[in-house]
Amino acid sequence: MVKYQKYETASGKELWKYSGYYGFDDKTGKKIQPRGRGFTTRAEAKLHYERKIEQIKNKSKAQHNGDIRFEELLEQFLKYYKNSGIKPGTYKKFKDEMERYALPILGDIYIQKIDINDCQKAYDQLKKYRKDHRKIKNQIKTVLDFAITKQYIDSNPMEYVLVSKTDLRYKKRRLDSSENFYTPEQLMTFLEAYKEVEEFQKFVYFRLLAFSGLRRGEALALFESDVLREEKAIKVTKTLTEDAQGKDMLAHTPKTETSNGLVYLDDDTYNYVIELINNRNSYDTYGNLTYLTKSKYLFVSPKTGRHYHRSAPNDWLKNFFDRNDKALKKRGLHRISPHGLRHSQATLLFELGVDPKDAQYRLRHKNLKTTMDIYTHLSENRKQTPVLKLDEFSSNGAISGATPSISKEKKS
Template sequence: MATFKQYEKKNGSKAWQFQAYLGSDPITGKPIKTTRRNFKTKKEAQLALSRLQVDFNNQNNQLNTQSITFKQLYDLWLEQYRLKVKPSTVATARRFIEDYCLQYFGNLQVRKISVPYCQKIVNKWHSEYKQYHYFRKVVGQVLQFGIQMELIESNPMRKTLLPRRKEVETFPNFYTKQQLESFFACLNEHIEASGRTSTKLLTFFRLLAFTGMRKSEALSLQWKDIDFIKKRVTIGKTLALDENKTIIIQEPKTKNSQRIITLDKITLKILKEWRINQKKWYLNFGYNTSSPNQFLFTNKFNELYYPQAPNDWLYHILEKYDLPKITLHGFRHTHASLLFESGASIKEVQERLGHKDVKTTMNIYAHVTPEKIEETGERFANYVNF
């Protein structure tokens, strides 16, 4: 189907153009449309379309699954991937593949991608990026999909050798009890010095440090999730960005992430103060935040925060008071570490943090504070007593 139209050019002369549907891509099935302009007569435009259609048909007759490129296979894989994972997972996969992988594989025919070439690219990634193992994984997933679609017979990426991870000096991403106390002292000083009446930041960091919840879980909290009578908070959702960088609320990381966490008295007191404070503070901006569906943490327009916002809050506090480096996830490690110090069992910590695999909990246990490690040796010696 085609439409022909006469139009006026900038110099005032007349010309013809057409818009046409040529057919569908033999691999992806997507429609192929085209627009051509600057023909002197309608007949000239019709003749050009006829030639274009013949060329397109000839190319399609020659094209088959033997010539599918990695980019075409990736597009097919992405359609299926969207059906089985969360939007935020799709966004991550797209970012890694499109930013780091397509430049090496996009235009290559998948049947011509060799193991030596894949190994060369894996080695290059290893020399430049910490996430090299993930790049290898997602490219391998796309090629494995090609096997399932019977487009290729083997997966060259899965035959590559994964280089050893580089030894990098890391900082201890958790606070001791004393460091955590210092952090909150500085945070309170910052809030008072800024002249703000809002206790939003105090509430946010208190929840992270005293419940071990993830940043994405805290940002998705609504007041209906807080039970002031039973003194607990229900974790059942997370905040994330989809592939269009739109804020979404989605299911948590795993089924184990859906959990109920008990709250201490001081955290409950801070939450109650923020509940009252929020209503007054946002009323000044013209927003009624009395609904149980109201989110705990929103910007001055009562809109959800982008995930990066709390990172900026933390960075500002650490820089201002020259505090030891820690990430937002480090408060989760801090909570787990101090739980172990207080005598909590591995099972209790696993359930409170919502870890699917006890190995994750054990990894944190292996990084408890130095004071606790020293105590372990003393306890053993005292018990053996010789």
């Protein structure tokens, strides 16, 4: 159904326009109402309308037949994924990785024609550039699974890709988890060394991470009002994260549901936090007096009077290690990331004999398995304990009374 009409422009020129109706969109449920204007004759308007209807028909047919390219499929999936309840930063990372690694290989191929060879080629290419190639491969699989739910295709060729190990050496982008933590002794040495030469505010930040297990963004997002003096605890209700454009945003929901709650502080850490709050106006930076803008945040950027950028703690640690590299190595300290201090808290709890379930509660992990994985980061002393026990065991005799009985046999 379509209606053609003449209309007059502001300059007095007579032109034709049309407004039509072509049922409902299967996907959105909205009315399909093609419109057009600016035509010199009714016949021109009619021709334009008929072509538009043909385009709508072809698009609908293509979608039902799976006759769309992977790039178009990804666009559809991202619309769904963005509104699926994930955090904006997670959405952005997924989108960026698909656009960087999947589209150059699969983007122009019609999804109905993507086969095992195309998927194997995509995976083999990924292995050349990404250490986490299996993760990217599974992301592509997720997008193609979406095509199955939309009934564009019947099966997922990514299911049959041969996954293999590689001898390639990737550029190291971050510390391995097996390196990214301190033993209790190293942790105290690090905090003492940092306090000697760096800003008190930054020292308190790292002390809080190391002795509370807070995540980097959770600590940066803290308000002064989140410090509960009566309970000697920190109230965790928000975190600093990324939006879909990669900019910092304050999310009033923590990383997981179990992240929400109180984290109790030991006396020394609590006293450092209170000292920071009571002396908000100044602190020493290599002998220089710096004044802070009054702010609701616990850790305040002197430049903005608000929270620091999410990358700031990484820069603080890098600068600290760069300036004091030789001295720190002599003291047995290796480089560590802000998240490594959270792992160090888990290691400290392990060394103190804290039950894994209690550690899970303190670290606010959703699953006990996560806690147990980090708990395996034993200190060097603990790794050597079995050997020391074996030495003691061997020197005393493998079985109580065995050595004396052998001696008696020799004497007889």
